[in-house]
Amino acid sequence: MTQSMRARWHAHRAEPAHTRAPVDTSRVKEIVGASPAIRAVLEMVARVGRTRSTVLIQGETGTGKELIARAIHAASPRAGRPFVPVDCSALAEGVLESELFGHVKGAFTGAMIDKRGLFEAAHGGTCFLDEVGEVSPCVQAKLLRVLQEHEIKRVGGTGTLGVDVRVIAATNRDLGQQVTSGKFREDLFYRLSVVTLSVPPLRERRDDIVLLATHFLRKYAAANARAVSGIAPETMALLAAYDWPGNVRELEHAIERAIALTTNPVLQPEDLPPKCAETAIPSDGTAPASPLSLRGVVSGHVRRVLQEARWNKKLAAQLLGIHRRTLYRLTKRYGITLKERERRSETE
Numbered sequence: 505m506t507q508s509m510r511a512r513w514h515a516h517r518a519e520p521a522h523t524r525a526p527v528d529t530s531r532v533k534e535i536v537g538a539s540p541a542i543r544a545v546l547e548m549v550a551r552v553g554r555t556r557s558t559v560l561i562q563g564e565t566g567t568g569k570e571l572i573a574r575a576i577h578a579a580s581p582r583a584g585r586p587f588v589p590v591d592c593s594a595l596a597e598g599v600l601e602s603e604l605f606g607h608v609k610g611a612f613t614g615a616m617i618d619k620r621g622l623f624e625a626a627h628g629g630t631c632f633l634d635e636v637g638e639v640s641p642c643v644q645a646k647l648l649r650v651l652q653e654h655e656i657k658r659v660g661g662t663g664t665l666g667v668d669v670r671v672i673a674a675t676n677r678d679l680g681q682q683v684t685s686g687k688f689r690e691d692l693f694y695r696l697s698v699v700t701l702s703v704p705p706l707r708e709r710r711d712d713i714v715l716l717a718t719h720f721l722r723k724y725a726a727a728n729a730r731a732v733s734g735i736a737p738e739t740m741a742l743l744a745a746y747d748w749p750g751n752v753r754e755l756e757h758a759i760e761r762a763i764a765l766t767t768n769p770v771l772q773p774e775d776l777p778p779k780c781a782e783t784a785i786p787s788d789g790t791a792p793a794s795p796l797s798l799r800g801v802v803s804g805h806v807r808r809v810l811q812e813a814r815w816n817k818k819l820a821a822q823l824l825g826i827h828r829r830t831l832y833r834l835t836k837r838y839g840i841t842l843k844e845r846e847r848r849s850e851t852e
Contacts, residue, residue: 536719567704637682644689706748713740717755732768758780
């Protein structure tokens with residue numbers, strides 16, 4: 505790095521815009537969930553957000569890794585600067601290299617003008633490298649230079665450019681295993697994983713399914729101007745019993761589909777994708793295939809809604825999307841009584 509470039513790099517680091525900017529935690533609030541597993545993730549987001557450290561987010565496909573990355577950026581002093589996501593698995597090696605680092609005119613056929621890359625576009629902010637385990641050895645070497653020297657070289661260029669970018673990477677692969685097998689650089693792995701954050705799959709945070717399903721119901725009912733007001737308890741039980749191999753993304757798509765196709769004012773079991781019911785309940789209908797009790801799911805859901813409604817049964821019935829008489833039957837079936845409400849009030 506030349507002396508002038510180093511001066512520019514230090515000047516960028518000294519810019520008051522991202523040393524005195526207030527921390528915006530609004531993105532953290534967009535992450536729906538109250539389970540211990542997701543609370544632990546949110547606590548880590550809040551702690552790491554204020555730092556400059558690189559973060560490696562690990563988790564299965566569909567767990568919301570980009571949302572976590574955005575939350576870290578929004579909780580940081582860089583919140584007012586760009587957040588630039590890159591899907592490393594969607595681009596061929598040459599295209600990815602040009603997209604990340606830019607290129608100079610004439611660098612390859614079709615390069616008619618100089619083009620700045622995404623690291624330059626993210627200057628002062630955050631670059632999110634999704635599926636970083638898919639990048640080639642050549643690109644890995646260039647990523648290492650960004651992390652070590654805070655500079656890039658455009659494809660076909662001779663000089664370097666200083667950049668001030670925080671890198672957050674994500675993967676659904678075991679990068680440690682890829683290091684062992686020689687597919688991923690060990691030095692880059694350690695540079696990326698200064699802080700490692702693991703996002704749990706939805707099947708390990710089942711308590712959040714009710715909250716997520718309700719959130720997506722409101723989101724897509726409003727977006728599509730559909731008069732769908734709730735999710736029937738039996739439907740919620742099926743949602744909670746299903747394993748969701750596609751995680752939060754699959755649940756979101758299931759609710760969006762149900763909203764689009766239903767003719768019911770309240771989502772019924774038949775509105776769900778068939779696999780939800782087929783997986784959750786065996787053909788004899790005796791018990792859920794999941795160890796989770798459907799009875800427990802329904803009663804727990806009704807109790808949570810009653811608490812949210814401060815035990816106003818008329819309001820709770822509206823929130824559940826069922827008739828008030830149906831709610832009375834459910835409270836009787838599951839032993840949810842006035843005495844329970846009084847006991848809860850005494851402990852609050």
